[in-house]
Amino acid sequence: MERSIRKVFVANRGEIAVRIIRAARELGIETVLGCSEADTDSLAARMATAIEILGPAPAAKSYLDVRAVVDAARRSGADAVHPGYGFLSENSAFAQAVQDAGLIFVGPSPQAIALMGDKAAARACAMKAGVPTVPGSDGVVEGVALALREAERVGYPVMLKAAAGGGGRGIRVAADAHELAAQFVVATREAESAFGYGGLYLERFVGRARHVEVQIIGDGQRAIHLYERECSLQRRRQKLVEEAPSPSLDEAVRARMCASAVALAESVNYAGVGTVEYLYDPATAEFFFIEMNTRVQVEHPVTEMVTGVDIVRESLRLACGASLGYRQADIVLRGAAIECRINAEDPGRNFMPSPGVVVGLTLPAGPGVRVDTHLYEGYRVPPFYDSLLAKVIVWDTSRTEAIARIKRALGELKFDGVKSTQALHLALLADPGVMAGDYDTGYLEANLSQLLGPRLR
Numbered sequence: 001m002e003r004s005i006r007k008v009f010v011a012n013r014g015e016i017a018v019r020i021i022r023a024a025r026e027l028g029i030e031t032v033l034g035c036s037e038a039d040t041d042s043l044a045a046r047m048a049t050a051i052e053i054l055g056p057a058p059a060a061k062s063y064l065d066v067r068a069v070v071d072a073a074r075r076s077g078a079d080a081v082h083p084g085y086g087f088l089s090e091n092s093a094f095a096q097a098v099q100d101a102g103l104i105f106v107g108p109s110p111q112a113i114a115l116m117g118d119k120a121a122a123r124a125c126a127m128k129a130g131v132p133t134v135p136g137s138d139g140v141v142e143g144v145a146l147a148l149r150e151a152e153r154v155g156y157p158v159m160l161k162a163a164a165g166g167g168g169r170g171i172r173v174a175a176d177a178h179e180l181a182a183q184f185v186v187a188t189r190e191a192e193s194a195f196g197y198g199g200l201y202l203e204r205f206v207g208r209a210r211h212v213e214v215q216i217i218g219d220g221q222r223a224i225h226l227y228e229r230e231c232s233l234q235r236r237r238q239k240l241v242e243e244a245p246s247p248s249l250d251e252a253v254r255a256r257m258c259a260s261a262v263a264l265a266e267s268v269n270y271a272g273v274g275t276v277e278y279l280y281d282p283a284t285a286e287f288f289f290i291e292m293n294t295r296v297q298v299e300h301p302v303t304e305m306v307t308g309v310d311i312v313r314e315s316l317r318l319a320c321g322a323s324l325g326y327r328q329a330d331i332v333l334r335g336a337a338i339e340c341r342i343n344a345e346d347p348g349r350n351f352m353p354s355p356g357v358v359v360g361l362t363l364p365a366g367p368g369v370r371v372d373t374h375l376y377e378g379y380r381v382p383p384f385y386d387s388l389l390a391k392v393i394v395w396d397t398s399r400t401e402a403i404a405r406i407k408r409a410l411g412e413l414k415f416d417g418v419k420s421t422q423a424l425h426l427a428l429l430a431d432p433g434v435m436a437g438d439y440d441t442g443y444l445e446a447n448l449s450q451l452l453g454p455r456l457r
Helices: 014-026 043-047 066-076 092-100 110-117 119-128 144-154 177-195 251-267 300-307 311-319 399-412 422-430 448-456
Strands: 007-010 030-036 050-055 080-082 158-162 171-174 200-204 210-219 223-235 238-244 271-281 286-293 336-343 359-362 369-373 388-396 414-416
Touching: 007 014, 007 066, 014 030, 014 043, 014 311, 014 369, 014 388, 030 043, 030 066, 050 066, 066 080, 066 092, 080 311, 092 110, 110 119, 110 271, 110 286, 119 200, 119 251, 119 286, 144 158, 144 177, 144 200, 158 177, 171 177, 177 200, 210 251, 210 286, 210 311, 223 251, 223 300, 238 300, 238 422, 251 271, 251 286, 271 311, 300 311, 300 336, 300 369, 300 388, 336 399, 336 422, 388 399, 399 422, 422 448
Parallel strands: 007 030, 007 080, 030 050
Antiparallel strands: 158 171, 158 200, 210 223, 210 271, 223 238, 238 336, 271 286, 336 388, 359 414, 369 388
């Protein structure tokens, strides 16, 4: 049954809050921003129809406080809550609390979030749907002894992963039994600290792997894909650069991977936007399911650029119970897009966060250039949250031309008062391996010293 959204409560901050507000405004939907006391003068707060203060600056007392967010949403008179990414976006209890309050949760059902949020359960779902998975444990490994037995069966090296994990937390690689026993304790402790649950599962470690993900949208009955994104340029398992399509896939592998993502989404009656993530081994042309993210991704703009589909607008439509407005045949992959995440970090000081006041801001523009940001002249970057300042995204007719365009765009981006990763991105885009599309998930860290050079170290 279709419902309508008159007013949406945006339970997030930064560039994604701005992005949601813009999409809602285009649909004629009023917006209320739920923000902390530290974000009352943010760009999103200035753009929203109204704001509701959730609590003090620490995220645990504002953006992560389920009761505070739901109470503020009800108080605002909103019909729906959009969680964006991060914070409570993949918290099934939050999604259920929103629904219990009589509001629309802009995302999949609480049941789907819980199922896909449990990495061991998601793996089992993938196997049932015929999606290739990395050889590993059938579920959570209870204790070191079982982990050692599973590792012997799977074969070293192995990777321990938090069952409730995400964002690269609670992951450890072990080359042998001795290392596995030691890392099991460390990974369990980290998982408990980060997610409140220390359960781990075990997988074979795939060396020199690519990280490729498929964007899907579904209406609970049917799902389609919007092709894939390459996300292998990472530091400490955090993505820095993304591109679409992946330069590592041929058409046959692309077709199989995208079809498997649709099969998984349809097997769980997925309604909303989501991303199915894979490890890809170019040496064998094998791909393996990693996880499914039940939310809009930071890197969604590159997919929007190559397909013409507004993913955030679709998330709002689908939340109302609308059927998919596209057939798979309608989705045409066109050209190439690249995104660089500009973070408030100082590469010369081991990427230390760099809060401060933004001055002298100039944003790039021109054909095929998009900047998703919450920056404005005089904005004070707070020290409390994720360091993402802006996403510079470009599109062009080929990957070679897109690289040239994003170099130009990054050269136009100027601001002072805050250190950033801008120069590192320019160095990356001039790197022969990156230019050739010949890189894997370990490439950036392996070449970081050379990329930084004397000027950035």
